[in-house]
Amino acid sequence: MPPIREMLAETGITEQQWRVLRVLAEYGPQNSSTLASRASLLFPSLTRIARTMQQKGLITLSRDDEDRRRQTIAITSLGQQIIDEKVDQAAQIVEGFRQKLGAEKYEALLDTLALLDPNNSEG
Amino acid sequence: MPPIREMLAETGITEQQWRVLRVLAEYGPQNSSTLASRASLLFPSLTRIARTMQQKGLITLSRDDEDRRRQTIAITSLGQQIIDEKVDQAAQIVEGFRQKLGAEKYEALLDTLALLDPNNSEG
DNA sequence: CGCTATTAATTAACATGTGAATTAATTATT
């Protein structure tokens, strides 16, 4: 999504990092595999992205005491700040896209993509 | 397309390299920018891919004598051989995909993607 | 003709995609 990238350019984060923040903001703290699936990222990609985002202070990583293989990832206030600053503009961009394509085609596209999404139960 | 990648695994080429071969086989020799657009690749990506494929003997690169900035890219017999060996199986995979999704949704998807493709005049 | 602007392609730097190998912790089996 070029317009989303353009919006994010001034924040210094990528589309994928934006997706990570959005998922964390929506679902709360969660382990890596859940987050990877929800953000449509492969595990090795998430590993790298998480390290970067931790260094930027956007998220925190912590070991799960129940199962020390597992890692819990959470958004920081700095990360939440980016969400808060950009969420309206992002919604506007999506709405503009929907208008340009037409509501019908847009909904049909989302449905079909959901069917094809391997991270979605409907697949 | 995971099944396409799986099919290509034994040939040692990637999906993008497969697209390059297909475009060259369909349209014949052409310059880099035309090829990049038809194969849905960014120019810097094509530069790297072309170098790799030349080293593998799949394509040839030659300077245009009219305009020495331009480069003409053509498929070799080795490249054509890969196309010939795999084109039927690829068609089968696409047909299987179409069946699984349903003809109607499949056609609607292609139409919408064509509308959204910036390399397509309809965009 | 000489200079500037434009264009085709490459290079650079960093981020992600992808599949395979590896590590560390937990679970299952006997």
Next chain:
DNA sequence: AATAATTAATTCACATGTTAATTAATAGCG
């Protein structure tokens, strides 16, 4: 309990995506 199998995550190696800077050749213009 000891060992094997499984699971969560990381690491590796290579390929592509993405934007900006750079290079080389051509076109335009005074």
